[in-house]
Amino acid sequence: MWRKTTVAKLSSPAATEAGQTTAQRPAQTPAQTPNEMPEVEESRLAAAAVALEKQHELEREKTVSAEAAVEAAPDEATRPVAAPLTMANADVMAATAAIASGRLDVRAVETSRSPSHVSSGIRIRGEISGNTDLYIDGEVQGNLCFGQAMVTVGPSGRVKADIEAREIVVLGSVQGTLRAQERVQLGGQSRVRGDLLTPRIAIEDGAALSGKIDMTRTNGVRDNAETGERAELSKGDAMRAAV
Amino acid sequence: MGVATATAPSKPGPLPVSTPSANHRVSNGLKEFLWLISDARGGRILDLGQVSQATLTFFIEKGYRISTEDMLRSWKDFLTTEEERMRHAPVGGEGERVTRAVLAEKFLETALQYPEDNFNGVLAWDLLDYFDAEMLARVMERLYALMRPGGVVLGLFHTRPPERFHRYRIVDVQTIEILPAPTIAVHSRVFQNREILDLFGKFRSSKTFVGRDQLREGLFLK
Numbered sequence: 001m002w003r004k005t006t007v008a009k010l011s012s013p014a015a016t017e018a019g020q021t022t023a024q025r026p027a028q029t030p031a032q033t034p035n036e037m038p039e040v041e042e043s044r045l046a047a048a049a050v051a052l053e054k055q056h057e058l059e060r061e062k063t064v065s066a067e068a069a070v071e072a073a074p075d076e077a078t079r080p081v082a083a084p085l086t087m088a089n090a091d092v093m094a095a096t097a098a099i100a101s102g103r104l105d106v107r108a109v110e111t112s113r114s115p116s117h118v119s120s121g122i123r124i125r126g127e128i129s130g131n132t133d134l135y136i137d138g139e140v141q142g143n144l145c146f147g148q149a150m151v152t153v154g155p156s157g158r159v160k161a162d163i164e165a166r167e168i169v170v171l172g173s174v175q176g177t178l179r180a181q182e183r184v185q186l187g188g189q190s191r192v193r194g195d196l197l198t199p200r201i202a203i204e205d206g207a208a209l210s211g212k213i214d215m216t217r218t219n220g221v222r223d224n225a226e227t228g229e230r231a232e233l234s235k236g237d238a239m240r241a242a243v
Numbered sequence: 244m245g246v247a248t249a250t251a252p253s254k255p256g257p258l259p260v261s262t263p264s265a266n267h268r269v270s271n272g273l274k275e276f277l278w279l280i281s282d283a284r285g286g287r288i289l290d291l292g293q294v295s296q297a298t299l300t301f302f303i304e305k306g307y308r309i310s311t312e313d314m315l316r317s318w319k320d321f322l323t324t325e326e327e328r329m330r331h332a333p334v335g336g337e338g339e340r341v342t343r344a345v346l347a348e349k350f351l352e353t354a355l356q357y358p359e360d361n362f363n364g365v366l367a368w369d370l371l372d373y374f375d376a377e378m379l380a381r382v383m384e385r386l387y388a389l390m391r392p393g394g395v396v397l398g399l400f401h402t403r404p405p406e407r408f409h410r411y412r413i414v415d416v417q418t419i420e421i422l423p424a425p426t427i428a429v430h431s432r433v434f435q436n437r438e439i440l441d442l443f444g445k446f447r448s449s450k451t452f453v454g455r456d457q458l459r460e461g462l463f464l465k
Contacts, residue, residue: 186294202296205422209294210317210354212310215303 120156134165137172147181155189168198177211266420271452272460274417276364276397279464280307286363289389291370293424295412298366310362312355314370315427318378321350343377350378355385362390368411369399369458371442373428379442387445387465396446396463400439403457404430
């Protein structure tokens with residue numbers, strides 16, 4: 001009896017009020033059909049889908065243990081149990097609807113989140129592209145194009161390639177242009193020879209970088225003291241006085 | 244061209260500084276360097292020291308474009324590679340004819356590769372103290388070519404051999420932080436005033452500041 005109710009809660013956002021806990025109850029009333037689900041960003045949708053899948057697994061495990069408990073003490077085990085979801089209700093509903101309608105494959109989402117590895121000892125020449133995160137601890141020559149994913153060059157990684165990704169982390173050695181949509185991070189032992197094009201950059205002490213850094217300005221505020229200084233002085237006096 | 248030595252310039256005026264610490268050094272050279280490049284908003288800066296997040300952020304937030312080239316580390320890596328290559332070279336071959344001048348020429352085939360008249364400012368830090376004469380002459384020649392007319396070099400010169408290797412980063416408009424760092428190169432020489440003038444002989448004017456910490460700051464205007 002409780003199992004059926006719990007499954008209905010997870011698989012359908014239009015679950016009956018009677019079967020829902022406070023944490024799972026959607027804010028919208030009356031109940032919505034999958035086509036009326038609120039629009040949610042893909043990344044949040046994917047995260048919610050993964051959380052839901054884990055919730056399913058948890059429920060399945062509980063089912064097994066509950067069945068065992070029913071055999072031992074039927075009255076105690078028939079109480080409904082639901083682990084609270086921590087995702088926003090809109091995300092959960094949208095993910096549930098997407099899974100139900102077949103728009104989202106939760107297994108594909110989970111797979112896409114685990115990075116691909118180029119392990120130490122492997123050498124690759126050519127162009128590598130994809131949408132999953134990539135971790136390189138081997139040697140790569142060519143081009144790396146991972147527009148929406150993160151590329152990490154591990155401590156043993158040796159890359160002679162231009163890298164394009166959402167986020168680039170370098171702990172090893174790179175020779176080539178790094179173009180990141182969000183961020184470039186250089187570790188303390190990293191060696192980079194090439195230009196960096198990124199809106200944000202993080203460099204640990206000890207990193208070696210030779211190249212041009214092209215960043216979007218994040219702070220357009222001028223130094224007030226410097227402005228005052230320019231107003232006060234006539235240009236070139238100090239140097240001319242020294243000649 | 245001449246060198247004026249000053250301990251505390253009257254211009255530019257006082258500026259806000261960060262909280263002082265043991266490694267912080269009030270830098271009149273930096274203050275004037277920033278003033279001299281201030282007309283070139285959106286100009287290009289070349290940092291020849293070890294890359295520093297603080298220094299990059301400092302210039303980027305002021306609207307400059309910055310390039311960085313860790314010259315000493317590159318030079319050291321180059322020498323290591325060459326040494327390895329020569330060790331495996333056949334006896335009587337090319338290896339025996341390699342001189343410091345040849346090495347310097349070869350190194351500069353890949354280092355400091357930028358368009359001419361490109362930079363408004365160059366942060367040389369104490370780099371020049373670490374190069375031998377052959378390398379130094381060629382680096383100065385290249386630096387001069389890379390700078391725009393009116394561009395300025397900020398250099399630091401030790402007045403006695405430093406006890407250890409340091410790296411430098413900008414804290415604020417008149418403060419440099421001097422941090423101990425693993426040794427990359429051995430200090431090569433202590434420059435006298437006249438030698439510094441000769442080194443920057445092609446530059447239009449120069450100015451130096453001597454601090455109490457045995458570090459002389461120099462500004463050289465193209």
